[in-house]
Amino acid sequence: MGGVVGWLLILLAPLIGGVLYGMERKLKARMQRRAGPPLMQPFYDFFKLIDKRPMVVHSLHGYLGILHFLGMWLALAVLLSGGDLLMVIFMHLLANSFLIVAAFSVRSVYSQLGGMRQLLAILAYEPIFLLAGVGFYFLSGSFEAKAVFELSSAPLWAMWGIVIAIIIVMPAKLKKSPFDMAEAHQEIIGGAEIEYSGLFYEALYTARWLEYLFAYAFIVLFGGANWLLGLALAAVVFLLVTLVDNATTRLNWQQTVAITLGLSLPLGAINLLLIGIQ
C-alpha cells in the first residue's frame, strides 16, 4: 500500500474498522435469523461509552487499556504503510502485551484467566503469522508489505497452505468461536476486558475494530498487486469466519492450541517447503 492512500487509511482506520465490526454484527445476526443492530451500532456504542462517568480500578490499569489501543493503531500503521511484516507482527504483540499486563494487574480471577488465555491464543496464532511473513519473503524477496503489493502473480496461489493455516487461526486472533477462549463471555465474562468501563472500555472496544481491520488487511496481502483479488479473499474469509463462529462451540485451551498448532503449522510448513523447492 504505502503512499498517501496508506496514510489516509491509517488515519481513518478506526472509522473503517467500526463499519467492519458493525457489518460483522449485522451479518452474524442475519445468520441467526435476527434483524440485528443497525450498521452504525458500534459508533452509537462509541459515543455512549464516552458519555459514561469514568471509573477505573487503578490508574495504571486504565492507561494500559489506552496504550493497548495506541499500540494496535501503531501495528496497523506499520502494516498499512507497507512496513516490515515481521515488525508488524511484533508490534501487534506489543499492543497485546499491554492488555495482558493490564489483565494481570487487577485482583480479578476472570481477568487473570483471560490474560493467561490471551497468551495461549497468541501462542496459537503468532507462529502462523510469522510463517506467512516468511512466505511473502520467499515470493517477493523482501519482508516489506510494500513489496508484496508489487507482486504480479497473487501470493494466494503459491501460498495456499499458509492461507488455509491463517484461516484456521483467524478465529483465535479475532476471538471468535471455536477459538474464543480468551474472551469466553460465559466463563470469564470477557476475560481481560472485564474490569474496564466507560471511556477505558472504549479504548478496548475500538482496539477491537482495529484488530479486525488489521487481520483483514493482512489477508488482503495475499492478493499481491491484484488488490481486488485480495479484497475478495478478505471478504470470503470474513464470511467464513463469521459462518464458523455461528456454527461451532467454544473449545478449551488445550484443544485450541492442539488444533491450531497441530493443523496449521504443519500445513504452512509444507507449503513453505514447496515454495522453497520452486
Added chain:
Amino acid sequence: MRLERFRKKSPWILHYNAGSCNGCDIEILACLAPRYDVERLGILNRGNPKQADILLVTGPVTHRSRDRLVELYTQMAEPKVVVAVGSCTCSGGIFRHMYHVGDGVDQFIPVDSYVAGCAARPEQIIEGVARALEILEHKSHEIERPFQLRGPLYCSGEQTIRRQMAAKVSDETN
C-alpha cells in the same frame, strides 16, 4: 454533538436475579432470541456491571441477595437506570411479607421503570426498558446511591473512591 442521544441507542444490560422464580428471567432470555431480538435496538446482555447501563432486576430481593444487588448496582457507572421486572420485583408481589424477603427492589435502590406482570411478558419488558431509556437520556453524571446497605463514599479532592459504596457482604447475612 449531544452525546446524550446515543445513550438510547446502545443500552447494555446487566441482569440480576434477586430471588425471582425464574419466570421473568426466562422471558428476559426470550427477549434476546430471534422472536423479540432486542439487539436490533442495540441492546446487549453484558453480564458485567461495569459495562452495563441498565440493571434488570427480577425477584423480590431475598435477604441473601440484597447486598449482592446493592454491590452490583454500585459498580455500575452513571448514568444508569434500574428496571424492576415482574410484580414481585416491584412490590414483593406474592412473596410480600414473607420472612426472608425484602418486599421489592425500590426498598434498596432507586428504580426508574416498573414492569408488572407475573411473569412479565417479553413485550412488557421491552416496553419497560424503552421507558427507562427515556429517563436515561435525561440523567446526569451524579453518583446514584442505594437507599439501604449504604457504605461510605470517600472523596479526596476531585477523586471519588466508590469502593465502599455498598455495605460489606458480611457473614451475618449469609
Added chain:
Amino acid sequence: MIKQLHIPLGSQHAALLEPLRLDFSTENERIVSVRSDMGYVHRGVEHACMNRFDFKKVPFVVARVCGLCAITHSTAAVLATEQIVECMVSERAQWLRMLALEFDRIHSHMLCLAHVAESSGYEALFMHTMMERERVMEAQEILSGNRVQFDYATLGGVTRDMDSQCAQALLAKVGALKSVLSGLRDRFEANWSTQMRFKGVGAITLEEAYRLGTVGPIARAAGVRTDIRIESSHLPYRALGFEPIVALEGDLYARNRLRLEEIAQSIELIERILEGLPEGAHLSKVRGRPKGEAMARIEAPRGELFYYVRGNGGAIFERLRIRTPTYANLKAFEAIFLGQEYSSIPAILASLDPCMSCTAK
C-alpha cells in the same frame, strides 16, 4: 509445583440465570474440588403456605416456587391436596393436566438445551433453539392464557377448558415443532465442535447415578430407568402407554440427546392426549377442608417432584413439604464437576439444569 487456583462462579455470573455460588479449586483449569452455596433465592414459600395462605391458594403460591416448572408444582400440590379434601376430579381434567405438564417439559428442555448451547459458546444454536421454543410458549398461551406462570391446575380440575379449535391450534404448533426437531438434533449432534466439547464431558456412571440418588434426565442419561410418570398412578399416564427413554453414556452429549428425544416423546404424548381427550367437566367443586396427610409424586422436567401435605381441618395446612428434583441431584453435582475443565463448567452446569429457586424455595 502444583498450585491450586480458586475460581469463583457466582453469585451473579453471565452463565447463570439464577444466583448460586460455586467455588472451584483448580489445577490450571482442571477442577479438583468444589464448594457450593445454593441458598440465595430462599424466600420461605413453605413457611408462607403454612402460615399465611388458605389451602385453596396454595397451588398458585407454590407455582411461584419456580417459574420454569410452575405447572408441575401446582399440579403436584393439587394432586396431594385432592387426596385429603372432598373433591371429584374428572378424567378430562386429569388429561388436561397431563397436557400442560408435557408442554412444560418441552419448553423446559428446550430452554435447557438453549442454555447449554449458549454456555458452550454456540450462540447461533442458542438463538435457533430459543426461536423454536417460542412455538411451545405460544401453545402454552393458547392453552392457558399466559406464557410462563399460567396457574392452570387448580383444586378440582383445571382453570380453563379447551375447545376443538384450540386443540387444532395446539396440534399445528406441535406438528411444526416436530418438523424442526431433526434439524435441531443435527446441530446438536453432528457438529464437530459440539462433539469435541460435549462427548465424555461431565459424565456420571450408572453406579454413581444410583448411589448419589439422582433423578430425572441426569439419571436417565446415565442409564437409570426411572420415570415417575410410569411409577406413580396420580395421573393416568399409563393409559397413554410409553416407555421411559434411557441413554447409557451419562455425559453431556447423552443428556442433550436424551432431552431432544424426550421432547419428541412429549410431542407424541401431546398428540395422543389431544386425540383421546375424554369429555367431561374441566372443573368440579371442592368441599371441606384438608384433614389428614397425603403425598404426591410427579415427573417434573428435572425429575421427581415430591409434595407432602398435612391438614388438621383448618383452612391452612399444618405442614407442606416440597422435595424438588434439583435438591435430589445436588449430591451428584460435585461428582460430575470433579476432574472437568473450568471452561466446560458453564455448559455442564446448564446441562444439569439446576433449578435454584426450586431448591431454595
Added chain:
Amino acid sequence: MIENLTLFLILGPALLALVVYGAPRRLYGPLVVLSSALLFSAALLAWLLHAQSVAIALPAWTHAAIVLLDFALIGYFLWVGVRQNHRLIVLLALLQGALLGWVLYALSAAPLAEIVVDKLGATLWLLVTGVGGLIAWYAVGYMRHESDSPRRQQAFVAILIAFLGVMNALFVADSIELFFLLFELTTLSSFILIGWRRDAASRLSSLQALWMNQLGGVLLLLGMGVIIWQGAPLFFSALLESQSGWALGAAAFLIAGALIKGAQMPFDRWLLGAMVAPTPVSAILHSSTMVKIAPFMVLKLGVLLHGTPLAVAVAYFGGFVFVAGAFVALARNHLKEILAYSTISLLGLMVMLSAVATPLALSAALTLILFHGVAKAMLFMEAGVLEKLHHAKSVDEMGGMLSRAPMSVFLVLLGFASITLPPFGALVGKWVAIEASAQSAFLFLFVALGSVVIALLYFKVAGYMLGKPGSQMGLTIERIPRVFSVTTLLLGVTLALSAILIAPTLVYLIVPAIEPFAPGSEIAHKGLTLMLPSGDLPFWQIVGAWLLLLLLPLAGLKRMRRVDRVREYSGGERIEMQPVTFYFPTPRWIVRAMAIIGAIFFGLIVLLGGVLWVA
C-alpha cells in the same frame, strides 16, 4: 596503546582483585567501583581506538607458565575428584592430563601471535567489563546479606573481578593452547563460585558443573589433537585459513566443547545447578559472560563451517535448544531457574545464528549476545534483590510483588520486554534473526516458535508479579540499598537508550565487529531508521514503540485525579483473591526426549568432527 590497554584488561583485573581482597573493609566498596570504572573505561578506550586487528606475541616463558598452570589446574581437579570420591571427575582429569601431555609432546614451536585483538574482541570487552563491572559492584551490596565473614565476602568480589580478566583474554586469545587454559580457568571459577555456600546442594551442583565442563575441556583437547596430528599450528587464525577437512573436524570438537560451556542440552543441568550459588554468580558467569563462550566459538569458526553439513547440524541443534529450553522453562517455578533456562534457550538461538554465518545472521547473533547479556544481568540482579529484600525465590512467592516492590518489578518487566518486545535490542536481534534465517530453509520456524514460547513464559511470570493479593493497596515505593538501585538502573537505562538508538547502535557497534568475519553486512542506518536488505525499520516505528513502552511507567505514576475508583467485579461477592496463572508441567518423557534429542545432535556434531577429520 592498544597493546597496553589489552595487557591492562587481561592482567589488570587480577591485580585489582588482589587490591580489593587486601583492602580494608571501609575502602573495599569504593575500590570495587573504581576498578570497575577503570576496566570499563579501558575497554571503551580500546574499542574507540581500535582500527584494525592487532597481534600481540607473548614472550616465550609464557608457554612454560601456561603449561604449568594447565597441569596445576588438572591436578587440582584430580585432587577434588579424589577427595570428593567422584570417579567421573578423576577419570576426566586423568584423561585431560594424558591428552594434554600428548598435545604438548607433539607440539612444535609456534611463530604466530598469541593474542589477536580484533573488533569483535574489543566489542565483547565492553560487555564483559561493563556488565561484569556492574555485577561486581552489585555483589558488594549483595554479599552483605550473606552470612559470610567480611574477608570471604571480599574474596568473593575479588574472584569476580579477576574472572573478568580471564573473560577478556578469552575473547582475544588466538592461541588455542592459551584458550584451553582460559577455558579451564572458567571451569575452575564456576566450580568455586557454585560451591561458594558450602552446603550439600552447592557441593553437588559444583561437582556436576565441574565434570561437565571437564568434558568440554576434553573435547577442546581432542580438537587440539586433531590440529597437532596434521602438524598445523595451534592457532585460530591458522585454523580459519586452512580449508581442508581436518580443520572442520577440529572445529567440530572445539565447538562441541564450547557448547557444553554454553549449557546446551543435554548438558543443561549444570547451569541450572548454578542457581544455588549467590545471585551475582548466576548473573556474571551464567548469563552475561561465561556461557557466551558457546556462541562466541561458533561465531568465530562460523566462516569455516559455512555451507558444510556441520554448520547445518550445529544450526539445527541451536534451533532445537531454543525451542526446547523455552518450553522446559515454562514448567519451572524458581525465578532464577526460569532465567537460567531462558538463557540456555537464547544461547541456542545465538549458536544457531552463528552457524548460519551469513553477515546478517552473525550481526543478529552478536546483537543478541550483547543485549541479552545486559538484559539477563539486570534480570538476575533483580532476582537477587527480590530474594534478599523480599525473601521471594519462587515465582509463587512473588504474587503481587508490584505493590511491595514496584521499582524491582518495573525493572524486571523492562528486562522481559527488552527480550520480547520491539524496539529493544534483543527483539531487533530476533527480528534480524528471522530475516537472516529465512534464507536457509526452516530454521526460522524454530525462531518463530521459540520466540512465542519465550513471550508466553515471560508474560506468565510478569502476571504473577502484577497480580495483587489481598486488599487493594496503593503502591509503596520500596527502599532499595543504593548499590542495588544504581547498578540495576544503569543497566535499565542502557537498555532503554539503546532501544531508541538501535539503528546507530547496530551500525556502529555490531557491524564493525562482524565485518572481519563476514564482510558485506548490509545493515545501514539513516538517522534512527534501521535499514536491512529485506526490510526497513523506520524511525517512527522505533520511536512509537519506545514512547508506548516508556509512556506507560510515566503515565502510570501519575494518578488520574478526576476518575472514580471502583472495586473489581466478583459476581457481587467480596472475595479475597490470590493471583493465578497457569503452570505447564512438562511430562517426564518430554524432558527425557529433549535430552535424548540434544544428545543425538551433540553426538552428531562430534561424530561429524571425527568423520571430517578422517576423510
